[in-house]
Amino acid sequence: MNAKLFLARLSGLSLLAGLLLAAGACGPISPAPGAPASARPAKANLPALASAAAHQPGRQLSLEDLYIRANPLPYLGLSGQTLHADLARSMDLGPRQRGVLVGDVVAGSPAERAGLRGSAQTTEVDGLPARIGGDVIVSIDDQPVQRLDDLLSYLVRPTQVGQTVALQVLRAGKTMTLEVTLGARPASP
Numbered sequence: 251m252n253a254k255l256f257l258a259r260l261s262g263l264s265l266l267a268g269l270l271l272a273a274g275a276c277g278p279i280s281p282a283p284g285a286p287a288s289a290r291p292a293k294a295n296l297p298a299l300a301s302a303a304a305h306q307p308g309r310q311l312s313l314e315d316l317y318i319r320a321n322p323l324p325y326l327g328l329s330g331q332t333l334h335a336d337l338a339r340s341m342d343l344g345p346r347q348r349g350v351l352v353g354d355v356v357a358g359s360p361a362e363r364a365g366l367r368g369s370a371q372t373t374e375v376d377g378l379p380a381r382i383g384g385d386v387i388v389s390i391d392d393q394p395v396q397r398l399d400d401l402l403s404y405l406v407r408p409t410q411v412g413q414t415v416a417l418q419v420l421r422a423g424k425t426m427t428l429e430v431t432l433g434a435r436p437a438s439p
Contacts, residue, residue, distance in 0.1 A: 322411045322434035322435060323405075323406065323411075323434070323435040324405045324406070324409045324410060324411055324413065324432040324433075324434075324435065325359070325360065325405075325411075325432060325433045325434055325435035325436070326359065326360055326361045326366075326405065326430060326432065326433075327355065327356035327358075327359020327360050327361040327362060327433065328352050328353070328354065328355050328356065328359065328361040328366060328368070329352075329353045329354045329368075330350040330351055330352045330353050330384075330387070330398060330401075331350070331351055331353060331398060332348075332350060332351075332396075332397040332398045332399075333347060333348055333349045333350065333351045333386055336375045336376055337351060337375060337380060337382060340373050340375050340380065340382050341382050341383065341386075342423070343386070343420070343423070347386070347420070348388075348395075348396040348397065349386040349387050349388040349395050349396070349420065350386065350387040350395055350397070350398050350400075350401050351369060351382070351384055351385075351386050352366055352367065352368050352369065352384035352385045352386070352387065352419075353368055353369050353381055353384060354368045354369075355367065355368045359433065360430050360431055360432055360433045361430065363430075363431075364417070364428045364429060364430040364431075365428055366385050366417070366419070366428060366430075367384055367385050367421065368384045368385075369381035369382050369383045369384035370383050370384070371383040385419040385420065385421050386419060386420040386421075387401060387417050387418070387419050388418050388419065388420060388425070389417070389418040390404050390405075390415055390416070390417055390418075391404070391415050391416055392416070392418075405432070409432055410432070411432055411433065411434045412431065412432065413431070413432050414429055414430065414431045414432075415429075415430055415432060416428070416429055416430075417429075417430055
């Protein structure tokens with residue numbers, strides 16, 4: 251039996267996760283073009299993965315949990331959604347305004363420490379309840395944010411834990427810039 255597969259199975263991982271580890275399928279996401287090579291580790295840290303599993307007696311960790319522990323991903327600590335035309339109108343913004351409407355901000359998160367505000371009001375949009383009134387993220391480090399995928403892609407690719415990013419947000423119709431020092435994405439509970 252392959253040593254990596256054996257180690258993974260001993261650590262309480264499922265057979266599938268062991269095969270993925272042995273095959274190197276959980277390698278890190280490559281940095282964006284132009285980003286420093288140090289933006290992501292070159293290879294998953296197998297001993298750290300095994301150690302993380304060994305310290306969780308009675309609990310089977312997911313491959314994602316193990317990978318995140320070995321290779322922390324940048325984290326803002328908020329939930330949000332793409333601002334579409336109907337939501338923009340309900341917030342008295344132009345129908346062409348785009349960005350990410352912040353829904354909730356996690357207590358103690360980098361987003362909370364930076365002063366980001368979640369949506370506190372509820373209205374009806376297209377016959378459905380919708381939360382509005384939170385900050386709208388329109389750019390990160392001068393890169394436009396049109397939809398939630400833009401924000402997530404930027405966080406995963408050229409950023410790293412501990413890096414400070416500039417978020418340009420709309421709040422009550424005014425533009426402001428907030429500096430956020432990214433934390434490490436926590437493993438799922």
